[in-house]
Amino acid sequence: MRIVNMGEWPxxxxxxxxxxxxxxxxxxxxWYYDFVSEDGEVGGYVRLGLYPNWKRAWYWACVVTKDGIVTHLDHDAPLxxxxxxxxxxxxxxxxRTTNPLRTVRVRLDSADLALxxxxxxAGGVYGYAITPRYEIPCEVTGTIGGTPFRGHGERDHSWGVRDWWSISWLWSSAHLEDGTYLHGMRANLGLELPWPAFQAPPGGExxxxxxxxxxxSFDGDRPRATVLRFPGMTTTVRPIAFAPVTLTSPEGAVAEFPRAMCAFETEDGRRGHGWTEWHQPPGWREHAWQSPA
Structure with missing residues (x-):
C-alpha cells in the first residue's frame, strides 16, 4: 500500500x-465516507465531526438517487x-477501523435509513500538505436498507481548526469507468497554492x-457545472443529486454546504461518478470563484 504524504507531519x-x-x-x-454505485444510480455520504470544546458532535448521513434523497442530520449529537x-x-x-489505512466498516440503524x-x-493513501488530513480512494460494498450495494468512493480523516464560516472551498473526487480515481481540492483565497490533488490509474497507486x-458556473447560488483541470486532462463535473447541509455557528453565522453526487466526463470521453462540494460561507462570492471557459 502506497502512502503519499505531502505534509511535514508523520x-x-x-x-x-x-x-x-x-x-x-x-x-x-x-471522518468522511463517500460512495456511489457502479452504475451511478445510488450514492451517499456519512460524516462524523467531533467538537470537543463545544461538547458535541455533528453526524450526517444521506443517500441520494436521481429521484430523491433521504438524510439523517444531527448537529447536537453526543461525543x-x-x-x-x-x-x-x-x-x-x-x-470502525477493521484494518488501519485498509478497511473501515460504517453502520447506521435508524427508522429512516439503514447502512x-x-x-x-484502492491505490493507497494521500496525505495533505496544508493541514493534518488524508484521503483514501476506496472500493465500497455492503447493504443500503438491506439491498446489496457495490461501488466506489473515498474516505478522509482530518483534525485541527476548521472555520466553516470564513473560508470557501471546492472539493471533488471521482471514480472513472476505466478504473481511474481522481481527487482535487482548492480553497478560494485568491491565491495559487500547491493544492491537494491526486490521480490513481487503473490498478495503480x-x-x-x-x-x-x-x-x-452557478445558477444563482446552486452550482451548475465545474471544470477540473489536471495537467494534461480536463474533466467536466455536473451535479446529479444534491444533499446540502446548512451550518450555523455559535454566534449565529450561517454557511451553506451544497454537496452533490455528480457525473464526471473527461475530455477524452471517459465517464464516471463521484461527489463534489462547493462550500459557501458568508460573503463567499467575494472569493475567487470563476466561470469555466
Missing part, C-alpha cells in the same frame, strides 16, 4: 484513531466513545498531481 496507522484536541473553539476532528459509536435520538451509528458498508483502500485548478 502519517501512519495510528492516525486512524482519535487525536488530542487543541484548545481552540473551532478545533474539530472529522462518541473510543470506537466512534454515536447513539442519538432514534439512531445508532458506528465507524452497513465497508470501504477498502496514488500519485500527487501538481498544477490542479478548478472553475465553477
Amino acid at each position: 502519517l501512519g496507522q495510528e492516525d486512524e484513531r482519535h487525536h488530542e484536541p487543541g484548545g481552540e473553539p473551532l478545533w474539530n476532528e472529522s 462518541p466513545d473510543a470506537d466512534l459509536t454515536v447513539a442519538g435520538a432514534g439512531y445508532t451509528a458506528s465507524h 452497513d458498508l465497508e470501504w477498502r483502500t 496514488v500519485e500527487h498531481v501538481a498544477g490542479f485548478s478548478a472553475a465553477t
Whole structure:
C-alpha cells in the first residue's frame, strides 16, 4: 500500500484513531465516507465531526438517487466513545477501523435509513500538505436498507481548526469507468497554492498531481457545472443529486454546504461518478470563484 504524504507531519496507522484536541473553539476532528454505485444510480455520504470544546458532535448521513434523497442530520449529537459509536435520538451509528489505512466498516440503524458498508483502500493513501488530513480512494460494498450495494468512493480523516464560516472551498473526487480515481481540492483565497490533488490509474497507486485548478458556473447560488483541470486532462463535473447541509455557528453565522453526487466526463470521453462540494460561507462570492471557459 502506497502512502503519499505531502505534509511535514508523520502519517501512519495510528492516525486512524482519535487525536488530542487543541484548545481552540473551532478545533474539530472529522471522518468522511463517500460512495456511489457502479452504475451511478445510488450514492451517499456519512460524516462524523467531533467538537470537543463545544461538547458535541455533528453526524450526517444521506443517500441520494436521481429521484430523491433521504438524510439523517444531527448537529447536537453526543461525543462518541473510543470506537466512534454515536447513539442519538432514534439512531445508532458506528465507524470502525477493521484494518488501519485498509478497511473501515460504517453502520447506521435508524427508522429512516439503514447502512452497513465497508470501504477498502484502492491505490493507497494521500496525505495533505496544508493541514493534518488524508484521503483514501476506496472500493465500497455492503447493504443500503438491506439491498446489496457495490461501488466506489473515498474516505478522509482530518483534525485541527476548521472555520466553516470564513473560508470557501471546492472539493471533488471521482471514480472513472476505466478504473481511474481522481481527487482535487482548492480553497478560494485568491491565491495559487500547491493544492491537494491526486490521480490513481487503473490498478495503480496514488500519485500527487501538481498544477490542479478548478472553475465553477452557478445558477444563482446552486452550482451548475465545474471544470477540473489536471495537467494534461480536463474533466467536466455536473451535479446529479444534491444533499446540502446548512451550518450555523455559535454566534449565529450561517454557511451553506451544497454537496452533490455528480457525473464526471473527461475530455477524452471517459465517464464516471463521484461527489463534489462547493462550500459557501458568508460573503463567499467575494472569493475567487470563476466561470469555466
